[in-house]
Amino acid sequence: MRILTEISENLQKGKATIVKELVQQASDEGIPVQQILDEGLLAGMSIIGEKFKNNEVFVPEVLVAARAMNMGAALLKPLMASAGVEAAGKVCIGTVKGDLHDIGKNLVKMMMEGKGLEVIDLGTDVAPETYVQTAIDQGCQIICCSALLTTTMGVMEEVVKKADEAGIRSKVKIMVGGAPVTQTFCDQIGADCYTADAAVAMCRSA
Numbered sequence: 001m002r003i004l005t006e007i008s009e010n011l012q013k014g015k016a017t018i019v020k021e022l023v024q025q026a027s028d029e030g031i032p033v034q035q036i037l038d039e040g041l042l043a044g045m046s047i048i049g050e051k052f053k054n055n056e057v058f059v060p061e062v063l064v065a066a067r068a069m070n071m072g073a074a075l076l077k078p079l080m081a082s083a084g085v086e087a088a089g090k091v092c093i094g095t096v097k098g099d100l101h102d103i104g105k106n107l108v109k110m111m112m113e114g115k116g117l118e119v120i121d122l123g124t125d126v127a128p129e130t131y132v133q134t135a136i137d138q139g140c141q142i143i144c145c146s147a148l149l150t151t152t153m154g155v156m157e158e159v160v161k162k163a164d165e166a167g168i169r170s171k172v173k174i175m176v177g178g179a180p181v182t183q184t185f186c187d188q189i190g191a192d193c194y195t196a197d198a199a200v201a202m203c204r205s206a
């Protein structure tokens with residue numbers, strides 16, 4: 001669909017205002033939210049990812065694209081939220097210590113909120129103790145950890161250990177995700193659940 005291609009192209013150029021307008025237009029035209037997200041915003045972000053890997057674009061370009069992605073996604077958020085639904089549970093989510101990537105984490109958060117869960121966003125660079133203390137203080141049933149760097153994935157194991165030490169392991173499910181994370185890794189560190197993308201994370205958390 002032309003408009004979805006335009007969203008992707010403008011996102012790659014970091015044109016946040018145009019992305020926002022096009023996302024609004026696409027939604028007004030009745031294109032499903034999931035399709036706008038997948039074929040517009042995420043498609044653009046994935047091309048930027050490839051170009052970043054191949055040194056065709058650099059950090060500043062990625063940052064403006066990320067900003068456009070977040071602005072477009074923020075517009076979709078209320079459309080995903082099921083109006084007036086009472087929170088079905090409480091989740092705390094964050095990107096692990098040492099890692100500043102938050103686009104995927106924000107998407108998972110949005111999807112979970114859309115499913116009626118109350119989500120406490122701990123942001124990025126989150127220490128294992130912070131996840132566990134928040135889960136205790138706020139009574140969260142799920143801790144969600146995101147990592148995009150192979151060098152920070154190991155922090156997730158620390159979260160599992162700290163939850164164990166704090167005596168809350170049986171009461172809290174630990175979900176892990178992010179591009180380098182796999183089911184094997186999830187099993188290895190003793191986490192409860194891994195999903196490859198935000199949409200599945202939403203279903204599993206329900």
Ligand code: B12
Nearest residue numbers: 049099100101102103104146149150177178179197198201
């Ligand atoms: C955007 C980006 C950045 C931006 C981040 C902006 C931001 N606000 O997030 C900036 C420019 C800051 C950046 C910096 C760096 N980056 Co960077 N970045 C990326 C890039 C291009 C896209 C990531 C992204 O947002 N993808 C889109 C989202 C939607 O996908 P996602 O995060 O995977 O999330 C999905 C799933 O994984 C899942 N998910 C995510 N989290 C969770 C959590 C749970 C619980 C669940 C269930 C699911 C789930 O759901 C999401 C949606 O479906 C990737 C390349 C790539 N292809 O991934 C590199 C990439 C991750 N970066 C990389 C690197 C090396 C860096 C830097 C070290 C570069 C540098 N030399 O400075 C720094 C590190 C900074 C730091 N300390 O964190 C490498 C990592 C290599 C590795 N194997 O470790 C990558 C893979 C690029 C590459 N190929 O070299 N980066």
